[in-house]
Amino acid sequence: MRANSVLLGVQVLLVSVAAVLQPRRPAPRDYGAFDYFVLEHNPDSSASRHDAVGALGLEFVEQVGELKDHWLARAPKARATNVPRALAALRADAISHAHPTVRRTAARVADSIRSLELQAPRLRAKRALSSGTSNAQSLSPAAATAQRLQIRDPLFFQQWHIVNDFNPANSVNVTGVWESGITGKGVTVAMVDDGLDYNSKDLAANFDAEGSYDFNDHESLPGPKLFDDTHGTRCAGEIAAVRNDVCGVGMAYDAKIAGLRILSHPITDADEATALNYGYQSTAIYSCSWGPSDDGRSVGAPSTVIEKAMVQGINAGRGGKGSIFVFASGNGAAVGDQCNFDCYTNSVFTVTVAAIDYTNARPSYSEACAANMIATYSSGHGRAFALALEARPELTWRDIQHLCVRTAVQVNPTDPDWERTASGRAYSYKYGYGSLDTWALVEAARTWKLVGPQAWLQMPVVTLADASMEDGVLRGGEPLVLGGISHTMRITSDLVADANLYHLEHVTVRVWIRHTRRGAVSVELVSPAGIRSVLASPRERDTATEGLAGWQFMTLKHWDESPVGPWTIKISDAQSDNMEESGAFMGWSMTLWGSARDPALAVPWAVPDPARLHVAFTAPSLNVTSATATSTTSAVTLDYSISAEPSFSVTVAPSHTTSTIATLTPSHWNAGWITLLMATFVFLLLGASGCVLLFWRRWRASSHKYTSIASHHAPVMAVVDGESVLHVVGEDSDWSDNEDNDDASLLQSRTG
Structure with missing residues (x-):
């Protein structure tokens, strides 16, 4: 009897844990009938989020993904223009001469609304070009590898990024990792992309339905529906195609693959933010081959709610080890674009990957910039990271970046774009710190000393x-x-x-x-x-x-x-x-x-x-x-x-x-109408212009503000x-690596 009770308790606990880890399915959207808003609520306010939503004439929908205190609400399109007016009226009533009850209520609700942002669906641009094809005639290296590893996938011989018959030295160097027993087991990679053919014989066994969602049509499964919903499936195959007798083989062929469909139709920033945190306790890597338009004239940055989702991912994903966001550098080089005009690729929190072809040259489309961390062949970014995480599950998002910098291999060393950095490493705007070497990355990960926060x-x-x-x-x-x-x-x-x-x-x-x-x-x-x-x-x-x-x-x-x-x-x-x-x-x-x-x-x-x-x-x-x-x-x-x-x-x-x-x-502080109110208050308080003048002079004498x-x-x-405290002039002491000097504190505001 007691044993049964204990067993029942364990089962209840496991169900509870599974419920916590399982991502929440977003509610369906109806952009034809409603406009959607993201409201950031101040939890310290006495007004609840429902008070705030109701005061603006909105209907509560749900929390925005994993973002605490961020709520999605909607209003019928016919009344949506009244929402910002209602917020402006609240803020005006909070400082008006209205009845005290009206003023207090308005101030209480207005204080509870930190921000309000209209959600306009936007189409994200795919980065879908290939990185070249090989003209190889001899298949001997690939054939030898297939025989040694008993690979029966018929297209393996065309996967030149795994075994390059034409340029044997130019590959991702993964076969030795497979032979050591590392194949991506226990790691989930999410394709933030268009449709994912989860019924494919090459993907079905590795498909993670719980970590998947269709944000375009708000359905549980992200299957392809449009004629060009092929990009996500192709990239997923390069990561986790099963080792069988169908097509080719993925680099991490035992990894799990999830699909987050966002590229087939325009979506809102709130939905993109939700996608980037979807299942983020179970999903380790988010592969993103998309971004702003690569047209050579756009500048594109994620909105605040998307930026918050990325920061939430690196801070809280994988139990605090952090989500790993991998972005393609961009396909606009042929029209003069550069990846530093894209704030996804130039983010501190992402790994930006440039492209190289089978000769290790930069393809005509691959964008150069100082934010490129590494380069690699073809698509399916994040595949090598899945192998590194199997070898060393405790790696944080910051460890992955450090390992990339330290293990990348210089390619085309005679290219004059390479420059020596102060640390002695070679860096190129085209290739970052070099080509990703899977064997070197995984071997380094095994004994890597984890970096601090x-x-x-x-x-x-x-x-x-x-x-x-x-x-x-x-x-x-x-x-x-x-x-x-x-x-x-x-x-x-x-x-x-x-x-x-x-x-x-x-x-x-x-x-x-x-x-x-x-x-x-x-x-x-x-x-x-x-x-x-x-x-x-x-x-x-x-x-x-x-x-x-x-x-x-x-x-x-x-x-x-x-x-x-x-x-x-x-x-x-x-x-x-x-x-x-x-x-x-x-x-x-x-x-x-x-x-x-x-x-x-x-x-x-x-x-x-x-x-x-x-x-x-x-x-x-x-x-x-x-x-x-x-x-x-x-x-x-x-x-x-x-x-x-x-x-x-x-x-x-x-x-x-x-x-x-x-x-x-x-410089003098120009406070506008606030100054006028202060002066009026002082005048009424002291009752004499001489006192006002004295106060003004003393205030100016003690002011040390800067524009x-x-x-x-x-x-x-x-x-x-x-x-x-900027210290733009003055002496500086040597930068020291002395580990004993650990009494530093965080930067504090310095006031007199």
């Missing part, structure tokens, strides 16, 4: 000259002259220690540039060691006139470099001698990412409040007003040929280039006794 150093935004932004319109700034503008920011060892930063990994740079033709702009960053990262090169097709208002670039070229010393940004203009086109450099910020020196002090990264994304330039920060002529700045241009030419070649501009050196100058550009990630500039 992430840390970062956010520098405040620096504005130049009279730069400002109002209602999204950029004004002022330092005019771009022939040769460009340079600006230097100095990082001290104290700043690095205060940020708990140890080894440097990624560097992100956010820029504000005003220009009449965005595609004329070049951006590069030079590190204290003199390593130059080209962040953007001119794009002929990009004729947009809005410039770059807070766009973030990323570079991997400074991995394991010391961050201490001067970092110089250089903004050039390929058309600065054209009187009909003009531009100005308005400001920039920089964030250094790496490993935490003291893991106990590390905190997970959180996406900043969306309200900070468009803060006016007049917010407190650092203002740079001086400009002095210095040395020549090199303009950068991209060479798109596939021959032995560098991806980013240098064109030297005339010698009258200007460079700005940071000079801190206090600023809006920043997505940058903190407000702190001041200590009138001195900026």
